[in-house]
Amino acid sequence: MKFITIDKKNWTKGIDKSRGTYRLFGPVKDKNWCMIKELDGDILPDMEYNESVMSAKSVLFPQSETILNTSLNESVEDHHIMKRAKNDYTARAVLGIRPYDAKAIQLVKMNFDTKEYKDPYWCDAYEATTFVGMAITKPGPFDFSTSVDSGPFCEEGLDILLADLDDSFIAKILTPKGESFAAACGFDSTIDDKESQALFDILRKEAEKNINCRVETDKLKEKNLLDLHGASFWDDLAFSCINCGTCTYVCPTCWCFDIQDEAKLKESSRFRNWDTCMSPLFTRHATGHNPRGVKVQRVRQRFMHKLKYFLDKYDQGIMCVGCGRCVKSCPVNIDIREVCHTMNTYEKKD
Amino acid sequence: MENPYMPYPVRIDDIEIATEDKSLKTFKFVFLNEGDEEKFAYHAGQFAELSIPGVGEIPIGIASSPVEKGFVKFTVFKTGVVTSHLHNMKVGDIMGLRGPLGNWYPWDKLENKNVVIIGGGFAFTTLRSSIIYMLDPANRSKFKNIDVVYGARSPGMLLYRDELFEWEKRNDINMHITVDSTDDPSWKYHTGFVPQIVEQNAPKADQDTYAIICGPPIMIKFTQPSLTQLGYKPHQIIMSLENRMKCGIGMCGRCNIGKELVCKDGPVFTLDEINQTPKEY
Ligand SMILES: Cc1cc2nc3c(=O)[nH]c(=O)nc-3n(C[C@H](O)[C@H](O)[C@H](O)COP(=O)(O)OP(=O)(O)OC[C@H]3O[C@@H](n4cnc5c(N)ncnc54)[C@H](O)[C@@H]3O)c2cc1C
Ligand code: SF4
Ligand code: SF4
Ligand code: FES
Numbered sequence: 239m240k241f242i243t244i245d246k247k248n249w250t251k252g253i254d255k256s257r258g259t260y261r262l263f264g265p266v267k268d269k270n271w272c273m274i275k276e277l278d279g280d281i282l283p284d285m286e287y288n289e290s291v292m293s294a295k296s297v298l299f300p301q302s303e304t305i306l307n308t309s310l311n312e313s314v315e316d317h318h319i320m321k322r323a324k325n326d327y328t329a330r331a332v333l334g335i336r337p338y339d340a341k342a343i344q345l346v347k348m349n350f351d352t353k354e355y356k357d358p359y360w361c362d363a364y365e366a367t368t369f370v371g372m373a374i375t376k377p378g379p380f381d382f383s384t385s386v387d388s389g390p391f392c393e394e395g396l397d398i399l400l401a402d403l404d405d406s407f408i409a410k411i412l413t414p415k416g417e418s419f420a421a422a423c424g425f426d427s428t429i430d431d432k433e434s435q436a437l438f439d440i441l442r443k444e445a446e447k448n449i450n451c452r453v454e455t456d457k458l459k460e461k462n463l464l465d466l467h468g469a470s471f472w473d474d475l476a477f478s479c480i481n482c483g484t485c486t487y488v489c490p491t492c493w494c495f496d497i498q499d500e501a502k503l504k505e506s507s508r509f510r511n512w513d514t515c516m517s518p519l520f521t522r523h524a525t526g527h528n529p530r531g532v533k534v535q536r537v538r539q540r541f542m543h544k545l546k547y548f549l550d551k552y553d554q555g556i557m558c559v560g561c562g563r564c565v566k567s568c569p570v571n572i573d574i575r576e577v578c579h580t581m582n583t584y585e586k587k588d
Numbered sequence: 589m590e591n592p593y594m595p596y597p598v599r600i601d602d603i604e605i606a607t608e609d610k611s612l613k614t615f616k617f618v619f620l621n622e623g624d625e626e627k628f629a630y631h632a633g634q635f636a637e638l639s640i641p642g643v644g645e646i647p648i649g650i651a652s653s654p655v656e657k658g659f660v661k662f663t664v665f666k667t668g669v670v671t672s673h674l675h676n677m678k679v680g681d682i683m684g685l686r687g688p689l690g691n692w693y694p695w696d697k698l699e700n701k702n703v704v705i706i707g708g709g710f711a712f713t714t715l716r717s718s719i720i721y722m723l724d725p726a727n728r729s730k731f732k733n734i735d736v737v738y739g740a741r742s743p744g745m746l747l748y749r750d751e752l753f754e755w756e757k758r759n760d761i762n763m764h765i766t767v768d769s770t771d772d773p774s775w776k777y778h779t780g781f782v783p784q785i786v787e788q789n790a791p792k793a794d795q796d797t798y799a800i801i802c803g804p805p806i807m808i809k810f811t812q813p814s815l816t817q818l819g820y821k822p823h824q825i826i827m828s829l830e831n832r833m834k835c836g837i838g839m840c841g842r843c844n845i846g847k848e849l850v851c852k853d854g855p856v857f858t859l860d861e862i863n864q865t866p867k868e869y
Contacts, residue, residue: 306594358592497645529845
C-alpha cells in the first residue's frame with residue numbers, strides 16, 4: 239500500500255497513456271443521466287459525477303453477452319458443436335467506480351466464483367479488470383452505505399482509491415493490479431503515507447457525517463426464515479408495485495440472468511441477458527404452473543433474497559450495499575430501507 | 589477453467605415413441621468424443637440440460653441408469669419450444685448434453701433399507717434409472733424389499749411398458765402398476781389413482797423403510813397423506829422437485845425455494861427439508 243498524488247493537469251495525459259494497455263470504462267454523461275460505459279476513442283471519464291443511474295456491474299456482466307456459438311450449416315465441419323464465444327478479456331480498468339459498487343462486485347463474486355462451478359465469463363472479466371475507485375465526498379440523499387459494511391471510502395474490492403482534492407487526486411494504491419495501472423499511466427509521485435492516510439481519515443469522517451440515514455440489520459439473522467416469509471406485511475408492501483423490474487436492473491448486487499438461443503442465417507449463438515425476479519416469466523413452468531405467479535410472491539422474493547436468504551446462506555451480511563438506486567428509481571416509492579426495518583423488527587404474533 | 593455452460597456433443601442414436609398419444613419420446617444419445625461418457629458419470633436421480641444449438645436448453649431427468657453403458661437416455665414430453673423442436677429431430681442429428689447436474693437419491697443412506705418407489709404420469713424417468721440401478725446384480729443385495737407403485741391415465745400412457753411387465757414377473761421386486769381407468773378386459777393389474785393404491789399396497793413404514801416419490805404436484809399432494817397414514821415420517825419421504833431452470837448450476841437465480849437452489853442443492857429433497865423452506869415449487 240502506498241499513496242501517490244496526481245496533478246489534475248496530468249490526469250488526461252496519464253489516462254490516455256494507459257489506453258495502450260487497458261480498455262477503459264467509466265462514468266460518462268448521457269443526456270441527463272450518468273452511465274458507466276466503455277471510454278471509446280478519447281472519451282474521458284466524468285470524475286465529478288454524483289451517481290450513475292446504472293451501476294458498474296455491466297463491466298463484468300454485460301446486459302447481454304454471447305457465451306457460446308456454432309454453425310448450423312451441415313456442410314461445415316463441427317456444425318452443431320458449440321464453442322465458447324470469443325470475447326475480449328484483455329486488461330481493462332473501470333475509472334471512478336464508487337466504493338459501494340466495488341463492494342457489490344465482491345458480493346456478486348460469491349455467486350459466480352464458487353467451489354463447485356466457476357462462471358468463466360464473469361471470472362475471466364474479473365481477472366482482467368482493475369478497479370479504480372473514486373471516494374464519495376458528497377453522498378446523495380439515498381445513500382445508506384455505512385449501514386451495510388460499505389461507505390464513501392470503503393476499500394473493499396478496489397485496486398486504487400482516489401480522493402478528490404480540487405487541483406489534484408490522491409491515490410491510495412491498494413493492490414499490485416493498482417500498482418500496474420498507476421505505472422501504465424505514468425503516475426508515480428509518491429507522497430507520505432501517514433499524512434495521506436490522516437487526510438483520508440478526515441475526508442472519510444466528513445463524508446460519513448453527511449449520510450443521515452441509518453438502517454439496522456442486526457436482528458435479521460436471528461429471525462426465522464419461514465416466519466418472515468409468512469408474515470402478513472407483504473401484501474401491503476407489494477400493493478403498489480408495478481413489477482417493472484427497474485429495482486433489479488439498477489441494483490449492483492442483482493445477478494439473475496436468462497439464457498436464450500438465437501439463429502441467423504445458419505449461425506447460432508447462445509447468450510445470456512439480465513433477468514428479473516419481478517417478472518412472472520422468471521419462474522413459469524411450461525405447464526403454466528407458476529410457483530411465484532402472484533405479484534406479492536415476487537416482491538417478497540426480491541427482499542427475502544437480499545435481506546434473508548443471502549445472509550443465511552453466506553453469513554457475509556446482506557445482499558445490498560446501500561447505494562440507494564432502487565429507492566431513487568422506483569416509480570411507486572417502494573423503499574428497501576423501510577422493508578429492511580420492517581423485517582428487522584418483525585415479531586411473529588401467535 | 590472448466591466451462592460449466594459447455595455441452596458435450598452427442599448424436600441421437602435412437603428415438604422411440606413412448607406413449608400411445610405420441611406426446612412422449614425416448615431419445616438415446618451417444619457421445620461424439622471419446623472420454624466424454626466417463627466425464628458424464630452420473631447417479632440415478634440426477635438430470636442434465638439437453639442443448640439444441642439455436643433453439644435452447646431444457647433440464648431433463650436422466651432416464652438411463654448408471655449401470656447401462658455406451659449411451660444415455662431421456663424421455664421427453666412435448667410441451668413448448670425446445671421439447672417440440674426435439675420431437676421433430678431425427679436419428680443422426682447432432683446436439684449437446686450438459687451435466688450431470690444436481691444431487692441424486694441418497695443411495696448411501698438407502699443401503700440395507702426397504703425402498704418404496706412411487707411414480708405418476710411421465711415423472712417416472714429417474715425412477716426407471718433407479719430401479720435398473722437397484723436390480724443390477726451387483727447392487728440388488730444392498731437393498732431389502734423393493735416396492736414400486738406406478739400409475740398413468742391408461743395402459744398406453746405407461747412409460748417403459750416392456751420393462752414394467754418384466755419386473756412384474758420377478759420375485760425380487762413388488763410391482764403395483766395401476767391406471768386411472770381402462771376398458772381393456774385383459775388388463776390384469778390395478779385400476780385406481782396412485783394415492784389409493786399406495787394406501788392399499790405399499791408396506792407400512794418402519795425405521796428401515798424409505799419412500800421416493802415423483803409425479804405431478806397433484807399426485808404428490810394426495811400421496812403424502814397416504815404415506816403419513818402408513819407411518820412414514822417426513823425424513824423418510826424423498827421427493828424430486830421440478831422448478832423452472834436455466835443455468836442448472838446455481839447461478840441464474842430462478843429455481844430457488846428459499847435459500848436452496850433446486851438445480852444445485854436439489855432436485856432431490858426429503859419432505860423434512862422441504863418443510864423448512866417456503867413452498868415455492
Ligand atoms: C430437474 C428436472 C427434471 C425434468 N425432467 C423431465 C423429464 O424427464 N421429462 C420431461 O418431459 N420433462 C422434464 N422436466 C420438465 C422440462 O424441463 C420442461 O418441460 C421443459 O423445460 C419445457 O421446455 P420447452 O422449451 O418445451 O417449454 P417452454 O414453455 O417453451 O419453455 C421455455 C424454457 O423455459 C424453461 N422451462 C419451462 N418449463 C420448465 C419446467 N417445468 N422445468 C424447467 N424448466 C422449464 C426451459 O428453459 C425452457 O426451454 C424436468 C424439469 C426439471 C427441472
Ligand atoms: S422498481 Fe418499484 S415498481 Fe418497479 S418492480 Fe421494483 S419495487 Fe416494483
Ligand atoms: S438493493 Fe437497492 S440500495 Fe441495495 S444495493 Fe441494490 S439498488 Fe442499491
Ligand atoms: S437453474 Fe439457474 S440457479 Fe438453478
